[in-house]
Amino acid sequence: MKKYITKRLLEIIPVLFIITFVVFVLMYHAGDPVAMMLPDEASQEDRENMREALGLNDPFIVQYGNFLKDISTGNFGESIRYNTQALPLVIERLPASFELAGVAMLVAILISIPLGIWSANKRNTVTDLFITGGSVLGKAMPNFWLGIMLILILAVNVQIFPVSGRGTLVHLVLPAITLGTSIAAEMTRLVRSSMLDTLGQDYIRTASSKGVPYFKVVVSHAFRNTLIPVITITTLQLSIVVSGSIITESVFQWPGLGLLLVQAVNARDMAVVQAAVFIIAILVIVVNLITDLIYVLIDPRIKYS
Amino acid sequence: MNLLEVKNLHTHFHTDRGLVPALNGVSFSIKKGEVLGIVGESGCGKSVTSLSILQLLGNKGKIEKGSIQFKGQELTTFTKKQMRKVRGDEISMIFQEPLTSLNPLIRVGKQIAETILLHRENYSKNQAKEHAIKMMKMVGIPQAEEKYSQYPHQLSGGMRQRIMIAIALACNPDLLIADEPTTALDVTIQEQILGLMKKIAHETGTSIIFITHDLGVVAEMVDRVIVMYSGQVVEENDVVSFFEAPKHPYSQGLINSTPAIDQGQKLEAIRGNVPAPANKPNGCPFHPRCPMASDICKTTVPKNTYFGKQEMVNCWLYDKEAKTS
Numbered sequence: 156m157k158k159y160i161t162k163r164l165l166e167i168i169p170v171l172f173i174i175t176f177v178v179f180v181l182m183y184h185a186g187d188p189v190a191m192m193l194p195d196e197a198s199q200e201d202r203e204n205m206r207e208a209l210g211l212n213d214p215f216i217v218q219y220g221n222f223l224k225d226i227s228t229g230n231f232g233e234s235i236r237y238n239t240q241a242l243p244l245v246i247e248r249l250p251a252s253f254e255l256a257g258v259a260m261l262v263a264i265l266i267s268i269p270l271g272i273w274s275a276n277k278r279n280t281v282t283d284l285f286i287t288g289g290s291v292l293g294k295a296m297p298n299f300w301l302g303i304m305l306i307l308i309l310a311v312n313v314q315i316f317p318v319s320g321r322g323t324l325v326h327l328v329l330p331a332i333t334l335g336t337s338i339a340a341e342m343t344r345l346v347r348s349s350m351l352d353t354l355g356q357d358y359i360r361t362a363s364s365k366g367v368p369y370f371k372v373v374v375s376h377a378f379r380n381t382l383i384p385v386i387t388i389t390t391l392q393l394s395i396v397v398s399g400s401i402i403t404e405s406v407f408q409w410p411g412l413g414l415l416l417v418q419a420v421n422a423r424d425m426a427v428v429q430a431a432v433f434i435i436a437i438l439v440i441v442v443n444l445i446t447d448l449i450y451v452l453i454d455p456r457i458k459y460s
Numbered sequence: 461m462n463l464l465e466v467k468n469l470h471t472h473f474h475t476d477r478g479l480v481p482a483l484n485g486v487s488f489s490i491k492k493g494e495v496l497g498i499v500g501e502s503g504c505g506k507s508v509t510s511l512s513i514l515q516l517l518g519n520k521g522k523i524e525k526g527s528i529q530f531k532g533q534e535l536t537t538f539t540k541k542q543m544r545k546v547r548g549d550e551i552s553m554i555f556q557e558p559l560t561s562l563n564p565l566i567r568v569g570k571q572i573a574e575t576i577l578l579h580r581e582n583y584s585k586n587q588a589k590e591h592a593i594k595m596m597k598m599v600g601i602p603q604a605e606e607k608y609s610q611y612p613h614q615l616s617g618g619m620r621q622r623i624m625i626a627i628a629l630a631c632n633p634d635l636l637i638a639d640e641p642t643t644a645l646d647v648t649i650q651e652q653i654l655g656l657m658k659k660i661a662h663e664t665g666t667s668i669i670f671i672t673h674d675l676g677v678v679a680e681m682v683d684r685v686i687v688m689y690s691g692q693v694v695e696e697n698d699v700v701s702f703f704e705a706p707k708h709p710y711s712q713g714l715i716n717s718t719p720a721i722d723q724g725q726k727l728e729a730i731r732g733n734v735p736a737p738a739n740k741p742n743g744c745p746f747h748p749r750c751p752m753a754s755d756i757c758k759t760t761v762p763k764n765t766y767f768g769k770q771e772m773v774n775c776w777l778y779d780k781e782a783k784t785s
Binding site: 453 | 514516540544545546547548549552553555557560561562563564565566574575578579611613624627
């Protein structure tokens, strides 16, 4: 097991290497940062000097080498907007993002698991139709639209929640609903189909033939078996949370990683973009690793060696 | 008194494609300590019969008509809660697929102990565990204490079926329904499991309903045979007469299609397939495949003809009225 974790952690290195390359290529072709950095009245000569000084006239491979050398010491360069190191800037935004993603995920799980189980056990009834229909609706609603609607109704017309920002628990409600809705919708459908599949298994019939009450059959025999595919998709959802939170954070001006990234892109603040993408990539890798480890806890058939 | 008496049982399935009458008036009985075999091809209603007794038909299946008397009580009038008390305690069941019939995420010992805890309220968890280990030893599982905390995937098919048997017998039931318990196992393991079940039937006096399509298993295990075809009992006989002088043409067909090493003659197959319950032919359901079918078979369903107390056949060939008319 320890060996497996070490191996997985070592696998992060080549993945990161590829990510640095992609990030660098994107940035390399994204346009001239010098134009953004110098005032409009700067002469052509000034620009040339600046490029030379920043090493922007070097061949691609040399620039990439320099880039790698810098980031290996955690130096992603300075943000042109904040005039500080990019990496600490990104890292200090993480708690806000974790807070939002965590609460949204929690809300999604708390809603989707009972609803999914319920709807599977009431399949082809009105209840099931309602839940399935609701989840299609939840999935179909764009994040930004739902966020704006919630602000309009619950923060502007009826002033229950603040329009934007972060601070108290009340600030968290609307962004968490916005981000959680589509995740909950997707997961409800998944729990339902996985539950239906499990309920058709032979061991469920065995449990009933032993005289286990139906509720207990569902909770202690079916539920854990239902979770395995659900966890797989939940992990995939987590990477959607990362990207989805870019929109949600923008709508609610939530000071997290997503908002920082969007603002950095708009301002061509390349150092920050690179650092943010890099951190998001590491997050996704770590989440995947954690998922693989959760499998072991749930399913005794899965063993890593 | 009979332990179980099933009379005129009709079970229907309400599927998306309409009503499927799976059982059409099944009647049979089983005495205490008796081993009854139910034979027939796939789709003839053997499993539905056993699931009807335990009322494990799912959402779509329903007992429409008939009576199931168990120890003098009418099971069809039982509430869900009363039925739960019967299942696993007084009547228990072993299924065909030991590979999929155990919950993959629960330790096998716990799956045995669960039954005990459900039906023996005065047992503590430790007592249930001890009892489960005792059951594992009884069904011949070596190193039972160790195996107690293993998961199903760590055991072989034969061992898993032994676990299933241990679950089924944990509360010392009056009736054990075994639905093709050896079909999915290797021949050598089959032999061991059959031997085990025989021994248990002998020692505990548990009655067994043995559902199978393997006539070799029937010959080895059972006292009495009922033959099912298309949701009906077409012949009932004691096992010796069944093999020596099968009455129904379907039983004759089944026996003729079983290979025997000393005969050296060509195997005969029964032509055609069991009709789907939804589109059963008129008259005797077997007539399209029957080599002895006459005109009356095509139009009118035969009545049961009885020979003594234990023998019955549902065929026009034995009907006195048909012969004289």
